Amino acid sequence: xxxxxxxxxxxxxxxxxxxxxxxxxxxxxxxxxxxxxxxxxxxxxxxxxxxxxxxxxxxxxxxxxxxxxxxxxxxxxxxxxxxxxxxxxxxxxxxxxxxxxxxxxxxxxxxxxxxxxxxxxxxxxxxxxxxxxxxxxxxxxxxxxxxxxxxxxxxxxxxxxxxxxxxxxxxxxxxxxxxxxxxxxxxxxxxxxxxxxxxxxxxxxxxxxxxxxxxxxxxxxxxxxxxxxxxxxxxxxxxxxxxxxxxxxxxxxxxxxxxxxxxxxxxxxxxxxxxxxxxxxxxxxxxxxxxxxxxxxxxxxxxxxxxxxxxxxxxxxxxxxxxxxxxxxxxxxx
Amino acid sequence: xxxxxxxxxxxxxxxxxxxxxxxxxxxxxxxxxxxxxxxxxxxxxxxxxxxxxxxxxxxxxxxxxxxxxxxxxxxxxxxxxxxxxxxxxxxxxxxxxxxxxxxxxxxxxxxxxxxxxxxxxxxxxxxxxxxxxxxxxxxxxxxxxxxxxxxxxxxxxxxxxxxxxxxxxxxxxxxxxxxxxxxxxxxxxxxxxxxxxxxxxxxxxxxxxxxxxxxxxxxxxxxxxxxxxxxxxxxxxxxxxxxxxxxxxxxxxxxxxxxxxxxxxxxxxxxxxxxxxxxxxxxxxxxxxxxxxxxxxxxxxxxxxxxxxxxxxxxxxxxxxxxxxxxxxxxxxxxxxxxxxxxxxxxxxxxxxxxxxxxxxxxxxxxxxxxxxxxxxxxxxxxxxxxxxxxxxxxxxxxxxxxxxxxxxxxxxxxxx
Numbered sequence: 001x002x003x004x005x006x007x008x009x010x011x012x013x014x015x016x017x018x019x020x021x022x023x024x025x026x027x028x029x030x031x032x033x034x035x036x037x038x039x040x041x042x043x044x045x046x047x048x049x050x051x052x053x054x055x056x057x058x059x060x061x062x063x064x065x066x067x068x069x070x071x072x073x074x075x076x077x078x079x080x081x082x083x084x085x086x087x088x089x090x091x092x093x094x095x096x097x098x099x100x101x102x103x104x105x106x107x108x109x110x111x112x113x114x115x116x117x118x119x120x121x122x123x124x125x126x127x128x129x130x131x132x133x134x135x136x137x138x139x140x141x142x143x144x145x146x147x148x149x150x151x152x153x154x155x156x157x158x159x160x161x162x163x164x165x166x167x168x169x170x171x172x173x174x175x176x177x178x179x180x181x182x183x184x185x186x187x188x189x190x191x192x193x194x195x196x197x198x199x200x201x202x203x204x205x206x207x208x209x210x211x212x213x214x215x216x217x218x219x220x221x222x223x224x225x226x227x228x229x230x231x232x233x234x235x236x237x238x239x240x241x242x243x244x245x246x247x248x249x250x251x252x253x254x255x256x257x258x259x260x261x262x263x264x265x266x267x268x269x270x271x272x273x274x275x276x277x278x279x280x281x282x283x284x285x286x287x288x289x290x291x292x293x294x295x296x297x298x299x300x301x302x303x304x305x306x307x308x309x310x311x312x313x314x315x316x317x318x319x320x321x322x323x324x325x326x327x328x329x330x331x332x333x334x
Numbered sequence: 335x336x337x338x339x340x341x342x343x344x345x346x347x348x349x350x351x352x353x354x355x356x357x358x359x360x361x362x363x364x365x366x367x368x369x370x371x372x373x374x375x376x377x378x379x380x381x382x383x384x385x386x387x388x389x390x391x392x393x394x395x396x397x398x399x400x401x402x403x404x405x406x407x408x409x410x411x412x413x414x415x416x417x418x419x420x421x422x423x424x425x426x427x428x429x430x431x432x433x434x435x436x437x438x439x440x441x442x443x444x445x446x447x448x449x450x451x452x453x454x455x456x457x458x459x460x461x462x463x464x465x466x467x468x469x470x471x472x473x474x475x476x477x478x479x480x481x482x483x484x485x486x487x488x489x490x491x492x493x494x495x496x497x498x499x500x501x502x503x504x505x506x507x508x509x510x511x512x513x514x515x516x517x518x519x520x521x522x523x524x525x526x527x528x529x530x531x532x533x534x535x536x537x538x539x540x541x542x543x544x545x546x547x548x549x550x551x552x553x554x555x556x557x558x559x560x561x562x563x564x565x566x567x568x569x570x571x572x573x574x575x576x577x578x579x580x581x582x583x584x585x586x587x588x589x590x591x592x593x594x595x596x597x598x599x600x601x602x603x604x605x606x607x608x609x610x611x612x613x614x615x616x617x618x619x620x621x622x623x624x625x626x627x628x629x630x631x632x633x634x635x636x637x638x639x640x641x642x643x644x645x646x647x648x649x650x651x652x653x654x655x656x657x658x659x660x661x662x663x664x665x666x667x668x669x670x671x672x673x674x675x676x677x678x679x680x681x682x683x684x685x686x687x688x689x690x691x692x693x694x695x696x697x698x699x700x701x702x703x704x705x706x707x708x709x710x711x712x713x714x715x716x717x718x719x720x721x722x723x724x725x726x727x728x729x730x731x732x733x734x735x736x737x738x739x740x741x742x743x744x745x746x747x748x749x750x751x
Contacts (some may be wrong), residue, residue, distance in 0.1 A: 001343070001404070001641045002336050003634040010523075012694045127597065197574040214718050226719035229710065239717060240652045244628035254335050269624035321620030324614070328623045329601040 003250065009075050016079040019052050020044065020108050021260030026299045029084050032157035035303075039127060040157050042086030049085075050112045063106040065096070070191055070256035074198035081188050081202025084306055086158040087127040088236040090195045090314075094118045097188035101174030105144070116301045118188070119147075119164050126313060137185045140178050145169030156309040166269060187260075190267040193314050194252045200310055201249050204242045204274075204281035207303045209286040211235055211244035211281075231288060238284040241277035243288055248273050272320035277308035337634065339408075343641075346405050350412045353385045364417045370456075370499045370544075375378035375422040382421070382728045387413070389427065389451040396435050397448035403640045425489045425496060426450045426457030432577035434523070437562035437570045442523065446502065455501040459574065460491040460524065460548060467493065469706045471504075471568060471727070472734070475550060477507035477522065479492075485522065485560070487530075487553040497533045497546040500526045504574065505555075506567050511732040519567030520730055523559045530554070540693035578702060580652055591664045591691050593626040599688070603671045615667065622663040629656050648715040651708040658699045665692040 005013070030109030034041045049055040055075045058064020066072070070093070077089045092109075095116050099105045108114035117131035125134070125234035134147045146167040148312040154161045157225035175181050212235055218221035225231045293300045311317055339347055354361065360381055382388050388709045390406040392398020393448035399405075413420075421427065431450050434442055440487070449455045475489025487507060497503065503524050510518030524531065530553035562570040600619050604612050621630040632653055636646050668688040675681035679689055699705045726734040 001339070001634060001639045003631065003638045004335065006335065033408065120638075178706060196335065208717075215719060223723065224720045226713070227722055229706065229722060231717050232713035232717075232722075233706070233709040235717060235719065236713045237655070240655050242631055242648070243624065243652055246654055247635055248337065248624070248628050250635075258336075265627075269627050270618075270625050273628055274621035308386030317621075318617050321618075321624060322616045323445045323620065324624045325600070325616035328620070329604070330595075 003254075005075065005250070009072065010071060013075045013079055016052075016054055016076040019054070020079050020083050020085050023048050023052075024083050024085050026084065026302055029136065029158055029302050030296075030299075035157070037151040037153050037246070040151075040154070040160070041161050042129065042158055044085060046087055046115055046130060048113055049087065049089075049092075050110070054080075054213045055089060056096075056110045058072060058093055058096045058108050059106055063103055064083075065106070069253075070194060071250070071253040074194060074253035076251070077195045077198035078202035078205075081199035081204075081306075082206040084158045084203065084302055087130070087160050087306070088195070090192045090197065090199070091117055091333045093195045094188040094192045095135060097184060097191055098175065099172060100184070102172050105172070115145075117160075117164070117245055117292070118192070119166065120189075120314070124161045124312075125149075125164045127160040128164050129160030131160075131164075134164055134166055134169075134171075135172070137181065138168070138169065140181055142172045142175035143169035144172050154309075156305040158311055159313075161309070167300065187263070189314060190263050190318060191256050193267040193271040193320075194249065194256055196310060196314055197252065197267075197274035198249045200274035200278040200307070201242065201245050201304055203306050203310075204245065204278040206279075207281040207285040207300075208235060208238045208242055208300065208304075211238070211285045223291050225288070234284050234287060238277075238281045241280050243271075245273050245277040265324065268320045268323040268327070269316060272317045275307075275311040275317035276318070278303075278310060282307040335605040340641075343404060343408060344520070346401075347412065348356050348410050350387065350409055351416075353387060353420065354412060354416045357385065357711075358382060358416075361416075361418045364419050370422060371495060375419065376456075378419065378425060379421050382413075383452045388421065389431070389447075392431070392435065392447070396431075396443060402643070404637070407637055407640060416467040420451070423450060423453045423456050425459055426455075428576045429459050429526055429577050430457040430502075433504055433521070433561065433570060433574045436573045437521070438523075441558070441560070441712050442561070446523070446702050451645060456496060456499055458494050458497045458500040458503040458526070460494055460497070460503045460505040461571065461574075462493045463490060464492050468704050470571065471519065472731075473506060473519070474735075475505075475507050475518055476511075477509050477555070478739075479509075479557075480705070483557045485555045485557065487522070487524070487550040488557060489550050491550075492536075493545050494548050495545045495701075497526065497548045498535050498543070503548075504561060505550075507549050509564055509567070510732065511735075512730050513565075515726055515731040515734060516568040517565060519571070519686060520564050520571040521561040521567040522555050523561060524550075524553065525559075527610075528553055528555075530577060531647075538694075538697065540697075542691055575703075578646075579646060590693075591661045591668070593623060593664060596664045596668050597623065599671060615671070618663070622660050622667065625656065625660045626664070629653055629660060632656075648711050651703070652713055654698075654702065655705055655708055655712075658705060661698060662695050665695055668692075 028043040037316065053066055057066040057068040058070060061067035073089060074095055080089055093321060095109055105114060109116060115130055115132045116129045117125050117134055119125050119134050128149045129151060133144055135144050147164045149162045149164055152161040155293040169291060182215045213233055215235060216224055218225050248270040250269040255262040255266040285303060286300045289300055292298050338750055361378055367749050376424050379388060389398035390401040391403055392550060394400045431447060440693045450457055461470055463473045463475060465474060477485045478488050479485055503526055505522045505524040507520055507522065508518055509520040530551040534547045536545055536547060537543050575605055607615060636650055668718050669676050672681050674676055680686045714721050
């Protein structure tokens with residue numbers, strides 16, 4: 001039994017953390033909130049994520065990708081979540097699966113010549129901001145093409161959320177049709193949920209850290225508020241939720257790489273628990289700060305926004321738990 | 335990252351499996367009653383011991399196998415997989431034995447340890463009292479040394495699991511009320527059949543009786559039965575509590591309610607529910623199931639640490655906090671699925687499985703350290719939050735009693751210290 005990150009993955013996390021901390025900040029996030037929807041610049045942005053190599057970890061080496069695993073990408077995504085980085089690694093992870101075998105497009109993706117987003121039904125599109133090509137499942141086929149993007153005011157300005165109307169599309173080379181395409185679409189969605197859960201893990205863990213640091217400093221009634229059980233226990237509950245989520249993120253990422261039979265259950269569990277844990281952590285962060293916690297100036301609401309929006313991306317928590325239940329009752333691999 | 339056995343682990347696992355297979359009939363199957371009073375339960379444990387599957391991590395001198403924590407975890411997994419009934423002497427093995435190993439004399443080790451592992455003797459842990467549960471060091475049971483060196487014990491313990499069937503117990507007493515509460519304690523091994531020891535079973539809300547009140551009325555204990563130094567009882571008790579964490583911290587087992595059994599129960603009932611109730615049921619079950627998977631894989635992270643030779647830290651308690659909540663959710667859901675039968679102690683088929691599981695759960699949030707105390711431990715030791723101020727810190731125990739009872743001189747004298 002060796003259910004833990006290895007030294008290489010820890011080094012990767014550390015390098016990604018350094019890069020992201022130097023290329024984005026919560027001040028940038030707040031500035032984006034104050035900007036008009038069309039002027040938002042998410043940080044670190046597509047170009048920097050690509051040049052760092054982090055966005056293309058799961059792309060094959062032949063197309064200038066990193067040839068790495070989903071677990072490697074999840075390790076980086078956790079770091080991205082800590083600083084609310086955008087655009088999301090989810091988009092790159094899904095595109096890598098949907099475009100598999102289409103060497104030209106994969107190479108264009110890795111080179112930054114093709115800026116993509118993935119469209120789920122009629123729902124909000126993650127990273128629609130700045131995207132020029134859209135991947136979708138239409139009539140049982142995986143397609144790609146241009147579209148028109150509408151950018152309403154986003155609750156979370158780091159997600160580049162918009163509504164997309166697809167224009168002319170063509171079928172992605174080698175993506176198959178019917179069952180093949182659906183299976184590929186499903187796998188891409190499941191891996192997207194894994195990376196989403198990893199980002200939530202980072203954001204939630206960071207929320208707990210900020211809350212703990214404040215609870216050690218802030219005095220009330222003559223002592224640090226973190227010494228009061230009411231405050232201490234709230235932070236511990238959030239910490240426990242974060243650690244439970246961490247286990248599901250690692251398992252689901254491992255399953256994506258090693259155990260396809262376990263991926264549906266693992267990714268749905270991770271997605272649902274991520275929605276709960278990140279919301280709990282963000283709301284606890286606000287509560288621990290009292291009145292300051294819900295001011296515009298404090299960072300807490302930036303994490304709260306991320307949690308509130310993430311809950312609804314790639315299917316909400318109700319849908320995820322419904323799927324877990326159906327799989328469990330069917331005696332699925334877990 | 336992988337979930338595979340190392341070659342050594344795989345080889346040990348196959349050894350364990352073949353031992354279980356060779357003794358399949360004699361080991362019995364889970365579900366045939368609780369078995370504390372059943373001589374067959376002791377026989378089963380002796381059989382497991384004689385085949386090297388009990389006390390795996392204990393040294394050979396202590397009667398064990400000199401194995402690794404991971405080998406013990408594999409034994410636990412395989413016994414569970416084969417549905418072998420649990421060991422009858424769990425508190426003895428998990429907590430009392432490790433305490434004797436750490437603090438006992440050579441003759442105590444010789445006398446007790448092997449018999450404990452074989453379930454020739456059953457053991458209990460006499461710590462909590464009516465006035466000191468979570469605040470363990472506030473206990474009042476007193477031990478006074480007589481002129482000939484023997485000790486006389488008087489006082490009362492409570493919530494003592496298995497005291498009614500135990501042969502021996504480890505007993506934490508107050509030997510000096512004039513120093514701060516943690517410093518005046520001393521630990522003993524007590525013969526539960528000694529004159530002056532009386533045990534009264536407490537009935538739990540579930541109707542069952544696993545724990546007891548134990549009364550000590552001038553019980554004599556020889557100084558040979560002291561565990562550790564006089565006044566170092568708190569240090570000895572910490573060994574016990576660390577061992578408890580270790581024995582509870584092994585990963586990947588269900589707490590309270592088996593999630594697989596609930597899945598079968600939901601699957602059997604859900605087809606008869608109207609769509610709206612079915613949808614809500616799936617959502618609630620899916621959430622609890624996903625959380626139970628989170629707990630399982632968190633347990634695997636701990637097992638991985640154990641496999642590397644590390645000891646579980648205070649964060650191991652996180653599994654209990656999450657587990658008690660999920661167990662409650664699962665039990666609640668299971669009972670609700672009984673529909674009208676839910677309000678009867680037994681359903682129409684005479685089955686009380688789900689009702690019973692529900693009634694055992696409030697106890698889980700209290701036993702083995704209340705969840706509030708565990709949150710304090712995690713908050714202070716893992717998150718580094720400041721400790722709750724303690725009014726009795728560095729105050730002689732006798733004075734803390736005076737405060738608690740109104741501060742009068744007479745109250746202090748009347749206390750059982």
